[in-house]
Amino acid sequence: MSAAVSEAMPGMEEKVTDGTTKMIGVIMAERLYAGLIVDHQLVGELKSVPPASVKLGADEDNSMVEMPTDEVIDSICKLAVEVAKGYGSEILAVGVAVPGLIRNGVVEEAPNLPQLKGARVEAKLTEKLASHGISAKVYVVNDADAVAAGLASKHDKLDHFLRVWTLGTGIGFGTYPFAEGVWENGHTVVTLDDKERYCGCGGRGHLEGIMGHRSMRLRFLDMEPEEVFAAANRHPDPDPRCLEFKRLWHKALAAATASSIHSRGPGRFFLTGYNVRFLDLNMLKDYLHQMVKMSPLQSYMLEVVEDSHATRVLGAAVAAEQAVGR
Numbered sequence: 001m002s003a004a005v006s007e008a009m010p011g012m013e014e015k016v017t018d019g020t021t022k023m024i025g026v027i028m029a030e031r032l033y034a035g036l037i038v039d040h041q042l043v044g045e046l047k048s049v050p051p052a053s054v055k056l057g058a059d060e061d062n063s064m065v066e067m068p069t070d071e072v073i074d075s076i077c078k079l080a081v082e083v084a085k086g087y088g089s090e091i092l093a094v095g096v097a098v099p100g101l102i103r104n105g106v107v108e109e110a111p112n113l114p115q116l117k118g119a120r121v122e123a124k125l126t127e128k129l130a131s132h133g134i135s136a137k138v139y140v141v142n143d144a145d146a147v148a149a150g151l152a153s154k155h156d157k158l159d160h161f162l163r164v165w166t167l168g169t170g171i172g173f174g175t176y177p178f179a180e181g182v183w184e185n186g187h188t189v190v191t192l193d194d195k196e197r198y199c200g201c202g203g204r205g206h207l208e209g210i211m212g213h214r215s216m217r218l219r220f221l222d223m224e225p226e227e228v229f230a231a232a233n234r235h236p237d238p239d240p241r242c243l244e245f246k247r248l249w250h251k252a253l254a255a256a257t258a259s260s261i262h263s264r265g266p267g268r269f270f271l272t273g274y275n276v277r278f279l280d281l282n283m284l285k286d287y288l289h290q291m292v293k294m295s296p297l298q299s300y301m302l303e304v305v306e307d308s309h310a311t312r313v314l315g316a317a318v319a320a321e322q323a324v325g326r
C-alpha cells in the first residue's frame with residue numbers, strides 16, 4: 001500500500017491519505033451547497049439541499065429561512081457524506097460558512113437566518129459526522145470570510161491581506177487570511193440620520209440598512225430594488241427619489257470602505273454578491289476619493305468579481321484548513 005501517513009495536527013487523529021489534502025466546504029445560500037476540495041481545487045459538482053432539480057419560490061432565500069436548525073445540521077451531514085463518497089476517513093476538515101457572527105463554533109447572531117442564533121453548529125456537526133465515519137475537524141466561519149478565502153485562493157493571493165464586501169440580502173464583510181475576531185463592517189454606522197433604521201439587526205444608521213436587499217424592500221414598499229435602480233438610471237429623466245437613493249447607496253459603501261481604510265490601511269477590496277449588479281464603480285470611486293484624503297492611504301484597489309457558489313465553497317474549506325493549522 002503506497003498511502004502515506006500525514007503529519008498529525010495537534011488534537012487530531014492521524015489520517016491515512018494519498019498525499020492530497022481533502023476538505024469539504026459547505027455554504028448557506030438560497031440552498032445548502034457542499035463540495036469536495038482536493039488541494040485547493042473543487043472536484044466534481046456541488047451538491048445541494050434541496051437538490052437543484054427542486055424549483056424554489058419567488059423569494060429566493062426562503063428555503064433556508066424556514067429550515068429549522070436541526071434540519072440544517074442533518075442536511076449538512078447528509079451533503080458531506082455524499083460529497084465525501086469513498087474518502088470519508090481522509091477528510092481533514094469541514095468548513096461551514098454561515099452568514100452571521102461566529103465565535104468558538106457557535107452562531108452568536110444571524111440576523112438573516114434568525115433560527116441559527118445560539119446554534120452550536122461545530123459541536124453538533126462534529127458529533128453527527130463522526131457517527132457517519134467522518135472524523136474531520138469542523139469549523140464554522142463567517143460567510144464573507146469564506147468569500148475572501150475563496151477569492152484569495154482563486155486569484156493566487158494566499159499570501160496577501162484582502163477584504164471583500166458581499167452585497168446581498170445582508171451586507172457581508174470578509175477578510176483574509178483567517179483570524180479570530182469580529183468584523184461586522186456591514187453594520188458600520190454610515191449616517192447619523194434618526195430615520196435610518198432598516199437594518200435587520202435593529203441598529204440605527206447601518207450600512208446594511210441602506211444597501212441590504214431586505215432593507216431596500218422595506219424602504220421602497222412600492223418598488224423592488226431592481227426597479228429602483230432602473231428608475232435611477234433611466235435616461236434622460238431619472239426618477240429623483242430613486243436617483244437620490246442610488247447616490248446614498250454608493251455613499252454608504254464609500255463611507256464604510258473609507259472607515260476600513262482609515263482603521264486598517266489601504267489594500268485590495270473585492271466587491272461581490274448578487275447585488276453587485278447595482279454597483280456603479282465610478283460613482284463609488286468618486287465618493288471614496290472625497291472621503292480618503294491622506295495620501296499614504298490612497299493606494300487602495302477596488303475590484304468587482306462575479307459571485308459564485310463554487311468560490312464560496314472553496315473558501316469555506318480553505319478557511320477551515322487555516323483554522324486547523326493554527
Ligand SMILES: [Zn+2]
Nearest residue numbers: 187199201206
Ligand atoms: Zn445592523
